[in-house]
Amino acid sequence: MAKRKATVSISECVACGCCIKVCPRNAIAIPNGVYANIDKELCIGCGKCAKECPASIITLEVTEA
Amino acid sequence: MKEKKKWYDYLWIVSLTYLILGFFNILFAWLGLLCFFIPLLIAAIKGNKAYCNKYCGRGQLFSLVGGRFGLSRKKDIPKWMKSKYFRYGFLIFFFAMFFVMLWNTWLVFDGTRTLSTAVTLLWTFKLPWHWAYHGTLFSDGAAQFAFGFYSVMLTSTVLGFLTMVLFKPRSWCVYCPMGTMTQLICKAKNVTLSQKH
Numbered sequence: 001m002a003k004r005k006a007t008v009s010i011s012e013c014v015a016c017g018c019c020i021k022v023c024p025r026n027a028i029a030i031p032n033g034v035y036a037n038i039d040k041e042l043c044i045g046c047g048k049c050a051k052e053c054p055a056s057i058i059t060l061e062v063t064e065a
Numbered sequence: 066m067k068e069k070k071k072w073y074d075y076l077w078i079v080s081l082t083y084l085i086l087g088f089f090n091i092l093f094a095w096l097g098l099l100c101f102f103i104p105l106l107i108a109a110i111k112g113n114k115a116y117c118n119k120y121c122g123r124g125q126l127f128s129l130v131g132g133r134f135g136l137s138r139k140k141d142i143p144k145w146m147k148s149k150y151f152r153y154g155f156l157i158f159f160f161a162m163f164f165v166m167l168w169n170t171w172l173v174f175d176g177t178r179t180l181s182t183a184v185t186l187l188w189t190f191k192l193p194w195h196w197a198y199h200g201t202l203f204s205d206g207a208a209q210f211a212f213g214f215y216s217v218m219l220t221s222t223v224l225g226f227l228t229m230v231l232f233k234p235r236s237w238c239v240y241c242p243m244g245t246m247t248q249l250i251c252k253a254k255n256v257t258l259s260q261k262h
Contacts, residue, residue: 056147
């Protein structure tokens, strides 16, 4: 079954961190202050971050493997 | 797992208090410089946006009012508003206006101009604000800076509230000049970092 995971459009990310606060799995970090990084192992594709993102640049995508 | 609230999750109270204090004594506006220097220092020293991510009280205020209180349409921000042109353009415009404000402060400092007890909203509208001025122990220029700086803070809060209502709660974060600037600093730091390794 194809699972959907949150995917960040890196070039458009403003690194505000709204997504970090709403993630129920603590799967998101902005280590270098440039863009959000999502741990695909932890992500359950709930879509909370996509809804919260003020720039609407997080989408849920079907990822391989 | 919903984590327990940390001390910094309440910094929105500080931001709100700052805005309110400006109605009583304009000299409190000087404290707003903290919102300028802390994010820049964190970005320059630690190379991250911990200020935006954790401590920004204004962002918290927007997510509280727009999110919890529901004062937001929660629609997508227009594409042009998140473009690099707009974000960098707004940063430059904001800074140009900031330097105009500093210049006006200087004119009062050196006595060319007299103190104007007004707050300028959206770089255009002069609101009488004399009730919040009770004299200063320092030069009139120190008071002029307070009026100017409070104008900057109030203008950006009004813009932030406007985009909060129209789009998502923290839409301000997309074009916040401080956020854009700290991201640029982090980008620059990362380039130099990756060149070292």
